[in-house]
Amino acid sequence: MANFFTDNEDLRFYFEEGIDWDPLVEVTEYGYRTADGFKSAREAVGFYRDVAEMVGELSAEQIATRAADIDREGTRLDGGEAKDGPAMTAVFEALKAAELHRLCLPRELGGLNAPLLLYFLAGEMIARADVSVMTHHSFHGGMAMAALAYSVHEGTTDIDAVRAHVSKTRFSSAIEEMARGDAWGSMDITEPNAGSDMAALRTRAEQDENGRWYLTGQKIFITSGHGKYHFVIARTEDAKDPNDPFAGLGGLSMFLAKAYEDGPNGERRRFVTIDRVEEKLGHHGSVTAALSFDRTPAELVGKRGEGFKYMLVLMNNARVGVGFESIGLAENAYRMARAYAEERRSMGKTIAQHEMIADYLDEMRTDIQALRALAVEAAYHEEASQKLALLGRFAGLAATGREKERMEKELPMHRARSRRLTPLLKYLAAEKAVEIARRNVQIHGGVGYTKDYGAEKLLRDAMVLPIYEGTSQIQALMAMKDTLVGAIRRPHEFVSRLAQARLRAMSSRDPLERRVARIQSFSLSAQQFLLTRTAAGKLKSLADVPVSGWRDALTKGWDPKRDFSLAMLHAERLMKLLADEAIGEILLAQASAHPKRRELLVRWLDRAELRARALHEEITTTGGRILAMLAPEQEALAAE
Numbered sequence: 046m047a048n049f050f051t052d053n054e055d056l057r058f059y060f061e062e063g064i065d066w067d068p069l070v071e072v073t074e075y076g077y078r079t080a081d082g083f084k085s086a087r088e089a090v091g092f093y094r095d096v097a098e099m100v101g102e103l104s105a106e107q108i109a110t111r112a113a114d115i116d117r118e119g120t121r122l123d124g125g126e127a128k129d130g131p132a133m134t135a136v137f138e139a140l141k142a143a144e145l146h147r148l149c150l151p152r153e154l155g156g157l158n159a160p161l162l163l164y165f166l167a168g169e170m171i172a173r174a175d176v177s178v179m180t181h182h183s184f185h186g187g188m189a190m191a192a193l194a195y196s197v198h199e200g201t202t203d204i205d206a207v208r209a210h211v212s213k214t215r216f217s218s219a220i221e222e223m224a225r226g227d228a229w230g231s232m233d234i235t236e237p238n239a240g241s242d243m244a245a246l247r248t249r250a251e252q253d254e255n256g257r258w259y260l261t262g263q264k265i266f267i268t269s270g271h272g273k274y275h276f277v278i279a280r281t282e283d284a285k286d287p288n289d290p291f292a293g294l295g296g297l298s299m300f301l302a303k304a305y306e307d308g309p310n311g312e313r314r315r316f317v318t319i320d321r322v323e324e325k326l327g328h329h330g331s332v333t334a335a336l337s338f339d340r341t342p343a344e345l346v347g348k349r350g351e352g353f354k355y356m357l358v359l360m361n362n363a364r365v366g367v368g369f370e371s372i373g374l375a376e377n378a379y380r381m382a383r384a385y386a387e388e389r390r391s392m393g394k395t396i397a398q399h400e401m402i403a404d405y406l407d408e409m410r411t412d413i414q415a416l417r418a419l420a421v422e423a424a425y426h427e428e429a430s431q432k433l434a435l436l437g438r439f440a441g442l443a444a445t446g447r448e449k450e451r452m453e454k455e456l457p458m459h460r461a462r463s464r465r466l467t468p469l470l471k472y473l474a475a476e477k478a479v480e481i482a483r484r485n486v487q488i489h490g491g492v493g494y495t496k497d498y499g500a501e502k503l504l505r506d507a508m509v510l511p512i513y514e515g516t517s518q519i520q521a522l523m524a525m526k527d528t529l530v531g532a533i534r535r536p537h538e539f540v541s542r543l544a545q546a547r548l549r550a551m552s553s554r555d556p557l558e559r560r561v562a563r564i565q566s567f568s569l570s571a572q573q574f575l576l577t578r579t580a581a582g583k584l585k586s587l588a589d590v591p592v593s594g595w596r597d598a599l600t601k602g603w604d605p606k607r608d609f610s611l612a613m614l615h616a617e618r619l620m621k622l623l624a625d626e627a628i629g630e631i632l633l634a635q636a637s638a639h640p641k642r643r644e645l646l647v648r649w650l651d652r653a654e655l656r657a658r659a660l661h662e663e664i665t666t667t668g669g670r671i672l673a674m675l676a677p678e679q680e681a682l683a684a685e
């Protein structure tokens with residue numbers, strides 16, 4: 046039987062050697078003191094491996110075999126309800142029967158208490174079979190986990206610290222319904238005039254005299270928006286002026302709205318109208334809905350004005366999820382390309398033996414392995430930080446001294462690493478999935494452009510990955526700001542990192558460490574260039590400011606839109622450098638611990654080193670012409 050786990054050596058490496066399971070299982074199992082939990086990491090990892098093997102088989106046998114039908118059948122609006130096609134329905138019956146929607150929920154809420162990392166790795170295999178299945182699947186268990194996380198954050202979940210057991214949680218019935226696969230949720234943010242710019246959201250939430258909340262407005266592009274439970278971001282506050290804390294993002298709040306209720310005879314009462322199901326380039330099995338809210342009853346989640354904060358709680362997981370989804374799609378495209386290239390002959394040999402195609406295939410394989418290393422690392426730190434924070438939130442849950450020590454010492458490190466790696470993963474995995482899917486089409490030649498092999502489907506499906514859950518450009522801006530602001534706040538640390546990288550690049554004993562350090566040097570030196578240019582621009586702008594005003598202008602008077610313009614122009618190039626820097630560090634650590642991974646590092650370095658040099662060159666020598674072209678418009682905008 047085909048199996049997407051057992052046939053993937055790189056994926057198996059993580060289960061067997063590449064993941065430090067012990068500390069993760071220890072926090073997941075609350076120090077092995079729950080009555081119904083695992084009693085050792087070995088026992089737990091054995092179970093995770095069985096789940097991975099089961100998902101591998103289900104993905105290969107039940108989903109991949111239906112992917113072409115799912116794509117052809119699509120979804121449709123019928124009598125006000127969005128309907129899946131028969132193939133998608135059959136797949137979700139199989140997922141429900143396999144109890145996959147409840148994988149990570151606590152046992153007492155009907156779950157299997159598996160780590161999120163297993164959920165993500167399973168997601169990669171499902172996405173390799175079909176990305177629209179993976180997307181819709183994530184709005185079942187993923188939304189149930191979001192509901193639990195929101196309740197924990199707002200303080201409406203009680204945990205019995207002795208038994209390490211959720212004794213009460215606010216959304217328990219919705220969580221259990223989603224875990225059973227009887228309902229699913231969605232995250233409703235985007236509106237016709239507000240996508241990347243969330244501060245422009247207009248959907249309103251108003252309270253009646255009894256304190257009940259109602260939502261009115263329109264949301265578009267809502268994945269799985271035909272579900273029952275909708276987390277909706279809506280405006281609750283009107284700001285008096287732009288400096289009001291409730292202005293822009295500060296005026297948004299998070300709500301949970303039920304879209305419908307079913308009566309005893311199956312009759313449905315709707316509170317949210319599905320206006321349209323989008324006709325899309327790809328992802329045909331996944332419903333993307335336009336929705337209307339017209340005084341829809343809703344419950345406030347958290348406090349007023351905390352909507353953006355609550356959205357971020359979910360967003361990191363969602364972005365890591367898109368990273369794994371992209372890798373699954375890329376794995377499929379690479380394998381399809383390789384199989385075709387090994388079979389198709391031209392000019393006396395298989396096309397896989399032609400130099401250029403061999404080079405493409407080698408790069409595709411290397412990129413996928415590098416991305417998986419980045420993804421596992423990002424997911425690990427994200428999960429460890431969430432779980433250690435949970436121990437910290439509930440007094441007594443961190444029972445042993447070791448747990449307390451870990452919480453205090455390790456939490457800031459996991460948080461910082463997850464914050465650094467998540468946008469890099471979302472950006473690079475999504476962009477690479479498109480690139481690899483396009484190469485797959487090209488390697489197939491003419492039949493790649495037809496529907497015969499399914500290569501064109503992968504390219505259509507891939508195109509949305511750099512758009513949803515924050516576009517590539519937004520990821521690049523976030524990473525650039527985080528990186529440069531970090532260097533401004535901690536200049537000594539930055540200078541010391543640069544000096545150390547340069548030293549290692551010249552004098553490290555391990556030649557591979559020297560090469561990784563060279564990439565770090567290129568990245569840090571590009572950052573230094575952007576910082577000095579930004580500072581120089583600021584100093585120049587002080588020419589008209591009296592000296593007495595310099596202090597204020599240098600400490601408070603930064604306008605990110607104007608002062609960081611060169612860094613914003615180069616944000617995507619910097620993003621690529623940052624991603625290569627991070628991947629280099631991760632692969633070097635793997636190679637040190639597992640000598641057999643040195644071969645991957647060498648393969649990856651052969652391309653990454655030259656790429657880093659070119660990106661550094663581009664950042665430090667170009668951009669002036671575009672900024673000069675934009676300057677008059679920027680001045681006009683600043684004057685408004």
Ligand SMILES: Cc1cc2nc3c(=O)[nH]c(=O)nc-3n(C[C@H](O)[C@H](O)[C@H](O)COP(=O)(O)OP(=O)(O)OC[C@H]3O[C@@H](n4cnc5c(N)ncnc54)[C@H](O)[C@@H]3O)c2cc1C
Pocket residue numbers: 231232233234235239240241242265266267268269325328333509512513514515516517518519522
């Ligand atoms: C299939 C699909 C599923 C989706 N699912 C959901 C969902 O479940 N829930 C939900 O709320 N939304 C969802 N979305 C919406 C998605 O998150 C938005 O489309 C995305 O955030 C971009 O917003 P926009 O379409 O308004 O584009 P815009 O914000 O108008 O951006 C257009 C282009 O301009 C770029 N851009 C914008 N601002 C800047 C800037 N400051 N600097 C540089 N470039 C910039 C963007 O990167 C993009 O390339 C989905 C979209 C699709 C296509």
